[in-house]
Amino acid sequence: MNPFDPHSISSLQVPHIIRLSNNWASLSLAERTEAFIRLTRAEANDFFLSLKHHDQAEIILSLPEGEQRLWIRLLPPDDLTDVLQEIPSEQRQLILEQLDTPIRKEVLGLLAYQEDEAGGLMNPRFARLRPEMTVDEAIRYLRKQATHVETTRYLYVLNHEQKLLGVVSLRKLFTAQSESQVQDLMRTSVIKATETMSQHAISELFSKSSLMAIPVVHKSGEMKGIVTVDDILEVVQEAATEDIQKLGGTEVLNEPYLKINILPLIKKRAGWLTVLFFGEMFTATAMAYFEHEIEKAVVLALFIPLIISSGGNAGSQASTLVVRALALREARLGDWWRIFVRELAIGTALGCILGFIGLMRILLWPSRLSIYGEHYVLVAITVACSLVGIVLWGSLCGSMLPFVLKKFNLDPATASAPFVATLVDVSGLIIYFSVASVILKGSML
Amino acid sequence: MNPFDPHSISSLQVPHIIRLSNNWASLSLAERTEAFIRLTRAEANDFFLSLKHHDQAEIILSLPEGEQRLWIRLLPPDDLTDVLQEIPSEQRQLILEQLDTPIRKEVLGLLAYQEDEAGGLMNPRFARLRPEMTVDEAIRYLRKQATHVETTRYLYVLNHEQKLLGVVSLRKLFTAQSESQVQDLMRTSVIKATETMSQHAISELFSKSSLMAIPVVHKSGEMKGIVTVDDILEVVQEAATEDIQKLGGTEVLNEPYLKINILPLIKKRAGWLTVLFFGEMFTATAMAYFEHEIEKAVVLALFIPLIISSGGNAGSQASTLVVRALALREARLGDWWRIFVRELAIGTALGCILGFIGLMRILLWPSRLSIYGEHYVLVAITVACSLVGIVLWGSLCGSMLPFVLKKFNLDPATASAPFVATLVDVSGLIIYFSVASVILKGSML
Numbered sequence: 001m002n003p004f005d006p007h008s009i010s011s012l013q014v015p016h017i018i019r020l021s022n023n024w025a026s027l028s029l030a031e032r033t034e035a036f037i038r039l040t041r042a043e044a045n046d047f048f049l050s051l052k053h054h055d056q057a058e059i060i061l062s063l064p065e066g067e068q069r070l071w072i073r074l075l076p077p078d079d080l081t082d083v084l085q086e087i088p089s090e091q092r093q094l095i096l097e098q099l100d101t102p103i104r105k106e107v108l109g110l111l112a113y114q115e116d117e118a119g120g121l122m123n124p125r126f127a128r129l130r131p132e133m134t135v136d137e138a139i140r141y142l143r144k145q146a147t148h149v150e151t152t153r154y155l156y157v158l159n160h161e162q163k164l165l166g167v168v169s170l171r172k173l174f175t176a177q178s179e180s181q182v183q184d185l186m187r188t189s190v191i192k193a194t195e196t197m198s199q200h201a202i203s204e205l206f207s208k209s210s211l212m213a214i215p216v217v218h219k220s221g222e223m224k225g226i227v228t229v230d231d232i233l234e235v236v237q238e239a240a241t242e243d244i245q246k247l248g249g250t251e252v253l254n255e256p257y258l259k260i261n262i263l264p265l266i267k268k269r270a271g272w273l274t275v276l277f278f279g280e281m282f283t284a285t286a287m288a289y290f291e292h293e294i295e296k297a298v299v300l301a302l303f304i305p306l307i308i309s310s311g312g313n314a315g316s317q318a319s320t321l322v323v324r325a326l327a328l329r330e331a332r333l334g335d336w337w338r339i340f341v342r343e344l345a346i347g348t349a350l351g352c353i354l355g356f357i358g359l360m361r362i363l364l365w366p367s368r369l370s371i372y373g374e375h376y377v378l379v380a381i382t383v384a385c386s387l388v389g390i391v392l393w394g395s396l397c398g399s400m401l402p403f404v405l406k407k408f409n410l411d412p413a414t415a416s417a418p419f420v421a422t423l424v425d426v427s428g429l430i431i432y433f434s435v436a437s438v439i440l441k442g443s444m445l
Numbered sequence: 446m447n448p449f450d451p452h453s454i455s456s457l458q459v460p461h462i463i464r465l466s467n468n469w470a471s472l473s474l475a476e477r478t479e480a481f482i483r484l485t486r487a488e489a490n491d492f493f494l495s496l497k498h499h500d501q502a503e504i505i506l507s508l509p510e511g512e513q514r515l516w517i518r519l520l521p522p523d524d525l526t527d528v529l530q531e532i533p534s535e536q537r538q539l540i541l542e543q544l545d546t547p548i549r550k551e552v553l554g555l556l557a558y559q560e561d562e563a564g565g566l567m568n569p570r571f572a573r574l575r576p577e578m579t580v581d582e583a584i585r586y587l588r589k590q591a592t593h594v595e596t597t598r599y600l601y602v603l604n605h606e607q608k609l610l611g612v613v614s615l616r617k618l619f620t621a622q623s624e625s626q627v628q629d630l631m632r633t634s635v636i637k638a639t640e641t642m643s644q645h646a647i648s649e650l651f652s653k654s655s656l657m658a659i660p661v662v663h664k665s666g667e668m669k670g671i672v673t674v675d676d677i678l679e680v681v682q683e684a685a686t687e688d689i690q691k692l693g694g695t696e697v698l699n700e701p702y703l704k705i706n707i708l709p710l711i712k713k714r715a716g717w718l719t720v721l722f723f724g725e726m727f728t729a730t731a732m733a734y735f736e737h738e739i740e741k742a743v744v745l746a747l748f749i750p751l752i753i754s755s756g757g758n759a760g761s762q763a764s765t766l767v768v769r770a771l772a773l774r775e776a777r778l779g780d781w782w783r784i785f786v787r788e789l790a791i792g793t794a795l796g797c798i799l800g801f802i803g804l805m806r807i808l809l810w811p812s813r814l815s816i817y818g819e820h821y822v823l824v825a826i827t828v829a830c831s832l833v834g835i836v837l838w839g840s841l842c843g844s845m846l847p848f849v850l851k852k853f854n855l856d857p858a859t860a861s862a863p864f865v866a867t868l869v870d871v872s873g874l875i876i877y878f879s880v881a882s883v884i885l886k887g888s889m890l
Binding site: 025250262280311363418 | 591791
């Protein structure tokens with residue numbers, strides 16, 4: 001969006017616009033179109049500009065062709081490109097034809113980039129100066145450009161071949177002597193992005209540099225556009241949403257929960273749920289292997305859910321923390337060993353805590369003799385030792401799995417709580433029954 | 446941070462600075478101080494400004510008192526306030542004393558606000574104009590202010606009592622006639638924040654309005670400062686991290702995973718893990734209640750992990766999606782009924798899918814007769830019916846729990862995957878054994 005646009009200081013605080021904006025997600029398409037048409041032109045302008053690209057696309061498609069033109073013209077080229085990417089390619093062509101030739105050329109150029117790289121995020125309209133201009137000339141020149149550039153905060157100094165020579169902040173220009181030349185004020189070491197830089201790398205550049213805009217430069221040195229921090233805000237939100245959804249064990253929805261239709265939502269959830277179900281089937285196989293032990297000591301079965309889910313919970317904690325640390329680049333692939341050592345200590349400590357509680361639970365339970373039998377002390381020791389082993393094992397699995405995924409170029413966020421829990425369930429049963437067969441041998445087994 | 450500062454177009458692209466910046470999280474305090482001291486003054490400036498508040502505080506505390514002054518003066522008042530909030534109050538006092546009186550007053554004023562509300566985020570230095578100025582006067586006046594305000598993108602028009610009358614964009618000023626008056630150019634309906642507005646509400650204002658800065662106004666109408674979108678970027682990241690950590694079943698760390706010490710990390714994880722463990726203990730109680738059934742039909746025990754974890758997985762999906770939708774305000778408290786109905790349909794569908802797979806798994810298993818016994822068809826039907834019930838139940842619990850938490854003013858993100866799984870485990874066992882007692886009555890039970 002173009003925040004420099006006078007529209008952006010908008011009438012959004014008018015109560016019924018705010019209400020509409022808040023309820024938008026819960027309205028049907030027909031209700032939305034109707035509500036939109038009922039707005040005054042000025043309200044509709046503001047409201048349209050405040051919408052996300054997905055919603056803007058929806059409105060444009062719902063309008064008659066003559067009206068579409070009005071709205072697509074309101075958008076600066078980078079936003080228009082994002083909106084067009086939300087529109088199926090047949091209809092996209094029809095909309096492109098409604099644009100004036102120079103803008104169409106600009107938009108077609110931007111459409112060639114991936115949506116999630118610098119080229120796809122950038123706005124080709126930025127404030128430019130020539131190196132030999134004086135400060136007064138530069139300010140006059142700037143006043144001419146001001147209407148159609150995205151920001152005048154940073155002024156980019158280009159030569160005749162459009163190569164980026166340096167950058168001057170408006171502040172510096174404002175506070176300099178009128179006769180100074182731009183080339184003496186500009187900073188020549190400039191933080192810049194290439195067209196193919198990923199949105200993630202750019203958001204890192206932003207948070208490290210605290211710039212409000214970063215120039216996008218072709219490898220020839222030619223400047224192509226700027227990416228502004230407000231575009232990145234949406235990117236950061238979206239990336240977090242995707243990670244959260246993956247960590248919850250679903251595919252990424254790409255649409256608000258209440259807007260996505262039921263059938264695709266079932267599809268996105270059934271996929272992982274089925275995979276996990278197949279993984280979890282190994283528990284039935286493992287249990288069948290120990291059927292004999294269970295028959296002899298039914299009391300062992302009582303603690304199965306308690307034990308395996310504690311391992312899963314510990315694993316889910318570890319994987320979530322590591323996945324987020326990797327996403328924020330607080331931890332890198334090479335840190336796996338340090339994290340392994342940490343989790344070794346933490347897993348042991350947590351295992352001991354739960355093991356102790358488990359031990360006490362059985363030893364002090366009022367009806368321990370009637371439920372757990374004469375060997376209840378041995379059962380308690382079995383449960384406690386298994387808990388130590390399984391919680392430790394869960395912490396190690398949960399913390400290492402994201403690294404394994406990343407190593408194989410898969411998304412670490414796939415190491416969701418349900419995924420780790422399933423992994424730990426199967427191995428947890430084996431740990432539990434192995435511990436039991438050692439401790440209970442000769443008494444119950 | 447002050448992105449208008451000439452420092453912000455920095456030497457961060459110098460390779461060893463980038464390397465240092467990337468490795469920072471993994472260095473010890475001593476290594477950090479040493480690396481920092483070894484930088485040239487210009488590099489150190491850039492590097493210091495690129496750090497997060499927490500790291501800036503750490504550096505300041507590690508320097509001798511004479512040096513501290515140099516660095517705290519580099520920071521604009523809003524950032525300095527954030528840094529001081531990271532410093533224990535005894536040392537904070539010593540640092541405050543090193544400030545010049547007017548700045549100390551400004552910082553003390555900001556310290557009075559909560560860190561996470563508009564007052565705590567705002568910068569009191571903004572560009573101001575008087576309504577009766579002409580465009581040329583305004584530009585001249587602006588050139589004087591440019592060095593010490595955070596942005597000149599928006600110019601705030603105040604009367605003599607510092608009350609906010611309206612706002613003009615620099616673009617509008619630039620493109621207006623030289624003799625026009627500011628009051629004829631300004632927009633009087635302004636999006637604004639109160640000092641006590643939460644950071645969440647502000648980030649929503651930003652994403653709806655696509656402004657780069659929002660004025661903070663006291664209820665008397667007096668303008669106090671501005672919040673800029675780059676400050677919100679950090680807030681949005683942090684909020685997502687907190688939600689992710691809670692959803693993974695840990696307390697919020699508030700520090701990077703690799704930086705927090707082992708002991709506090711164990712504490713933050715043991716809390717929830719113990720609570721979940723106590724919850725999970727009810728599974729042992731429930732199982733003890735059905736001990737008789739298990740003794741008669743040990744085969745029932747084999748499917749316990751498979752069945753309860755499927756319910757947990759379905760619940761974790763539903764709770765994660767609903768928690769994120771609530772956080773992004775895509776869904777509101779009042780939507781609970783619509784979501785209940787959706788999850789009723791989705792849970793049934795998912796339950797039928799898994800139930801069918803479970804049925805086939807038992808009916809077609811090669812050694813079905815020897816493992817599951819002569820009544821294997823009935824066992825298969827029991828497992829399938831239980832899966833439908835439990836997956837449906839998990840989806841409903843997972844989707845409604847965040848609403849219940851929110852209703853009682855608790856954070857919906859507490860409805861973590863492990864929490865929902867534990868809840869569903871206990872009730873899942875009851876469903877499973879109830880279904881079994883109906884279907885297997887007279888044959889196995």
